[in-house]
Amino acid sequence: MIVPLISIILLCPLAAFAIFGLLGLANRRFPRQDYLSTVAMLAALVCSFLLLREVVPNPEAHTVNWISLGGVTFSMGFYLDSVTVIMLIVVTLVSSLVHIFSMGYMHGDPRYPRFFAYLSLFSFSMLFLVVSDNLLGIYIGWELVGLCSYLLIGFWFEKDSAANACKKAFLTTRVGDVGMFIGMMMLFTKFQTLSLYGEGGIFALAANLNTGDMVWLSIAGILIFCGAIGKSAQMPLHTWLPDAMEGPTPVSALIHAATMVAAGVYLTARMFPILTETSSLVIAYVGGITALVAATIAIVRFDIKRVLAYSTISQLGYMMLAIGAGSYVAGLFHLTTHAFFKALLFLGSGSVIHAFHAMHAHGHDDEHAHAHEHGDHDAHGHEHGEDSDSGHILGSEIPADQDMRNMGGLRHKMPITFVTMLIATLSISGVPFIFSGFWSKDAILGGVLGRAMEWNSVHHYILFIMALSAAGITAFYMFRLIFMTFFGEPRNQEMHDMAHESPKSMTVPLLILAVLSLPVVNILWFNEAYVKPPPQPHLHAPQHAYISPDSNNTVGKGYTVSLFGVSEAVAAEEEGGHGTDGTHADDGHHGHHGPAHTIAMVLSICVAGLGIFLSWLFYHRRTLSAESVATTFRPIHNLFWCKYYFDEFYDGVLVALTVWKARLFARFDGSVVDGIVNGVGVVTRDILAAFTGAFDNRIVDGLVNSVAQVTWAVGGRIRRIQTGAIQTYLFVVLAGIVLLILIFRAL
Amino acid sequence: MTLQHYLVISAILFTLGIFAVLTRRNAISILMGIELILNSCNLNFAAFSRFMTPPEDISGQIIAIFGIVLAAAEAAVFLAIILAIYREFGSIRPDEVDTLKG
Numbered sequence: 001m002i003v004p005l006i007s008i009i010l011l012c013p014l015a016a017f018a019i020f021g022l023l024g025l026a027n028r029r030f031p032r033q034d035y036l037s038t039v040a041m042l043a044a045l046v047c048s049f050l051l052l053r054e055v056v057p058n059p060e061a062h063t064v065n066w067i068s069l070g071g072v073t074f075s076m077g078f079y080l081d082s083v084t085v086i087m088l089i090v091v092t093l094v095s096s097l098v099h100i101f102s103m104g105y106m107h108g109d110p111r112y113p114r115f116f117a118y119l120s121l122f123s124f125s126m127l128f129l130v131v132s133d134n135l136l137g138i139y140i141g142w143e144l145v146g147l148c149s150y151l152l153i154g155f156w157f158e159k160d161s162a163a164n165a166c167k168k169a170f171l172t173t174r175v176g177d178v179g180m181f182i183g184m185m186m187l188f189t190k191f192q193t194l195s196l197y198g199e200g201g202i203f204a205l206a207a208n209l210n211t212g213d214m215v216w217l218s219i220a221g222i223l224i225f226c227g228a229i230g231k232s233a234q235m236p237l238h239t240w241l242p243d244a245m246e247g248p249t250p251v252s253a254l255i256h257a258a259t260m261v262a263a264g265v266y267l268t269a270r271m272f273p274i275l276t277e278t279s280s281l282v283i284a285y286v287g288g289i290t291a292l293v294a295a296t297i298a299i300v301r302f303d304i305k306r307v308l309a310y311s312t313i314s315q316l317g318y319m320m321l322a323i324g325a326g327s328y329v330a331g332l333f334h335l336t337t338h339a340f341f342k343a344l345l346f347l348g349s350g351s352v353i354h355a356f357h358a359m360h361a362h363g364h365d366d367e368h369a370h371a372h373e374h375g376d377h378d379a380h381g382h383e384h385g386e387d388s389d390s391g392h393i394l395g396s397e398i399p400a401d402q403d404m405r406n407m408g409g410l411r412h413k414m415p416i417t418f419v420t421m422l423i424a425t426l427s428i429s430g431v432p433f434i435f436s437g438f439w440s441k442d443a444i445l446g447g448v449l450g451r452a453m454e455w456n457s458v459h460h461y462i463l464f465i466m467a468l469s470a471a472g473i474t475a476f477y478m479f480r481l482i483f484m485t486f487f488g489e490p491r492n493q494e495m496h497d498m499a500h501e502s503p504k505s506m507t508v509p510l511l512i513l514a515v516l517s518l519p520v521v522n523i524l525w526f527n528e529a530y531v532k533p534p535p536q537p538h539l540h541a542p543q544h545a546y547i548s549p550d551s552n553n554t555v556g557k558g559y560t561v562s563l564f565g566v567s568e569a570v571a572a573e574e575e576g577g578h579g580t581d582g583t584h585a586d587d588g589h590h591g592h593h594g595p596a597h598t599i600a601m602v603l604s605i606c607v608a609g610l611g612i613f614l615s616w617l618f619y620h621r622r623t624l625s626a627e628s629v630a631t632t633f634r635p636i637h638n639l640f641w642c643k644y645y646f647d648e649f650y651d652g653v654l655v656a657l658t659v660w661k662a663r664l665f666a667r668f669d670g671s672v673v674d675g676i677v678n679g680v681g682v683v684t685r686d687i688l689a690a691f692t693g694a695f696d697n698r699i700v701d702g703l704v705n706s707v708a709q710v711t712w713a714v715g716g717r718i719r720r721i722q723t724g725a726i727q728t729y730l731f732v733v734l735a736g737i738v739l740l741i742l743i744f745r746a747l
Numbered sequence: 748m749t750l751q752h753y754l755v756i757s758a759i760l761f762t763l764g765i766f767a768v769l770t771r772r773n774a775i776s777i778l779m780g781i782e783l784i785l786n787s788c789n790l791n792f793a794a795f796s797r798f799m800t801p802p803e804d805i806s807g808q809i810i811a812i813f814g815i816v817l818a819a820a821e822a823a824v825f826l827a828i829i830l831a832i833y834r835e836f837g838s839i840r841p842d843e844v845d846t847l848k849g
Contacts, residue, residue, distance in 0.1 A: 723845075725841065725842045725845070726841050727768070727769050727770075727777075727841065727842070730768060730769055731769050734765065734769070
């Protein structure tokens with residue numbers, strides 16, 4: 001049953017796209033591409049749920065050989081374990097809801113059918129990435145989702161900002177992809193395969209590596225993680241994701257919040273068995289720094305979608321941190337919960353924006369519902385209350401209907417949007433017990449603290465503090481968003497009057513996602529038998545690794561027994577190290593991780609409460625003034641406001657360097673290369689050609705002509721003999737005879 | 748009369764004939780020279796037949812008679828050609844008939 005089900009899951013969205021593409025070739029169109037794509041996605045969703053029942057805890061792989069090159073065979077296939085199935089469900093579910101939402105949101109767009117075709121192609125690519133059992137398949141899916149992201153960010157390509165954003169996204173992720181490809185090639189040169197699972201797969205072979213190869217394996221792991229840095233918008237390649245908000249909001253929800261950006265986390269989780277201590281630590285630090293930095297940037301943003309974009313970066317950093325700290329289950333658990341509540345937040349913001357669209361559509365442009373998205377900004381969109389000097393550094397002007405300073409008091413106008421977004425916000429902020437985000441975030445915090453206490457590792461204490469601060473800041477800026485948007489008095493009465501609740505096609509997905517933001521998804525993750533972290537044969541606690549080389553060796557050998565059959569002691573340690581993080585979060589805490597989880601939970605509740613309380617003071621009660629704080633801490637505020645100058649750094653250094661290099665090469669090209677070519681041309685023409693020309697004219701032609709002249713002259717002379725007078729001839733004959741006679745006589 | 752007498756006569760005739768052929772400007776005169784050359788040959792045939800072969804063998808003299816017949820036929824053809832040339836060119840001087848000259 002598994003193969004047909006996966007085939008249906010993959011082929012449905014592909015077929016929906018193929019129908020669009022093939023009809024498009026004939027300049028025709030399926031009458032309802034939106035229904036076609038949505039139905040295909042719903043079919044895939046149903047099949048994913050059926051798979052949930054099919055897949056037992058034992059992973060299954062189905063592969064076929066794809067290409068044979070020389071002695072190497074590349075295979076293609078599915079690998080199905082519980083994580084795959086959960087990812088399938090997350091992707092198909094969010095995708096289906098986004099499809100439905102888009103029917104309302106994108107209504108009236110001139111390229112409405114194309115939008116759904118792209119969504120279908122994206123869904124196919126993402127699902128292909130998820131089910132692939134080898135790095136090659138993952139890479140193919142990886143690039144395909146990158147392509148779809150490019151197409152969908154630039155969906156309104158009439159806008160310069162969208163066209164630039166999609167290029168930026170594509171190129172920035174490419175930087176990471178190069179690293180990933182090099183990593184893949186490193187693994188391939190070592191193991192001669194790109195398959196991950198099974199006897200001859202990378203994981204089984206990597207488990208047998210000895211300690212001398214650890215540096216090499218760490219580098220390969222970090223390089224593959226580079227791909228995830230690009231795709232999941234981690235520091236320092238995160239700058240494309242906020243710009244990607246130029247795309248339609250459903251796209252932001254599906255691709256840039258729930259699925260594609262999570263693919264990086266998924267890849268890192270898939271690579272879990274080959275992560276070494278070094279690469280794990282790198283991943284954890286990248287994740288931790290990203291979580292903290294992105295959260296601080298989100299505090300000062302006014303564009304509702306950018307706040308969510310930075311929030312997404314921050315949360316992805318959380319997941320990376322979890323996987324880097326060995327909390328495999330917690331990371332993927334957070335991926336799942338985040339997919340739902342962040343998709344909900346994006347769709348909710350889409351709903352708010354849509355409410356203002358309509359106003360614009362009536363006020364300015366009846367035909368074009370998205371007129372504003374195409375650059376039709378209202379004057380009041382530019383009213384920066386502060387920092388007018390750094391406004392230009394921000395780079396992009398906020399469209400009026402995405403600017404939170406134009407919102408306020410919307411909770412009466414849009415009750416469903418308000419309630420659902422509030423649920424998502426409570427979830428992402430980590431409000432205890434009845435929201436899924438609390439459980440997943442607590443699992444990560446507990447996992448990191450657990451690792452810190454277990455290993456007595458300073459690194460992990462630092463990481464824990466980073467994660468904890470990020471959690472507090474997250475609560476703060478998310479409630480800032482809620483207070484500015486839905487509470488208080490309307491700041492822009494004209495826009496407020498026109499705002500209205502969105503149609504059912506948009507509110508129903510919101511409600512479904514709101515339900516999914518409650519801990520219903522936890523069932524999957526809390527079932528220990530269902531999700532098991534794979535062992536990490538090359539990750540040792542520092543005390544094992546650092547005591548002495550000898551003990552290190554023995555430990556290394558102990559691990560080399562087999563990948564899936566780790567010896568008892570190691571297995572126990574692995575369980576202790578990774579297994580408990582998320583899986584035991586509900587049913588109390590056992591072993592020496594109990595305290596860690598309790599402490600983490602208490603602390604996370606405290607920081608979340610603190611964040612919400614401060615946010616309430618600043619943005620609802622207005623006891624404290626954000627402006628005065630901003631003025632007091634102007635340097636820090638400027639740093640946040642200018643996004644740590646990452647874009648400026650890239651523009652000023654990397655882009656400028658590239659342009660400078662390009663100019664240099666252009667000049668080199670113009671002077672040296674062209675000079676050589678032209679010089680060769682001149683030499684050829686003026687010297688060589690002149691020489692051969694002269695040779696041709698003088699010598700060759702001279703020979704030919706002189707032969708002719710000699711012949712001519714000789715002929716002219718000899719001609720005279722032919723007088724035509726017979727008697728002369730006769731005389732000659734006679735003279736000849738006489739001569740002959742004389743000669744013969746003489747002889 | 749010995750063979751030498753005949754041969755000397757024949758040689759004189761032949762030389763006269765050659766001289767006429769080489770020097771005459773008139774085709775008819777040239778024809779006459781040719782006739783002289785032919786007759787000198789005939790004379791040789793007859794003389795050699797008379798003095799160098801047995802008396803009953805007269806094949807040389809018969810060849811001389813054949814030669815006379817041939818000379819008559821040749822003269823007829825020659826005169827016909829001369830006539831045709833005269834009609835074509837208005838002259839029977841060989842040096843004026845030179846259209847085949849290279």
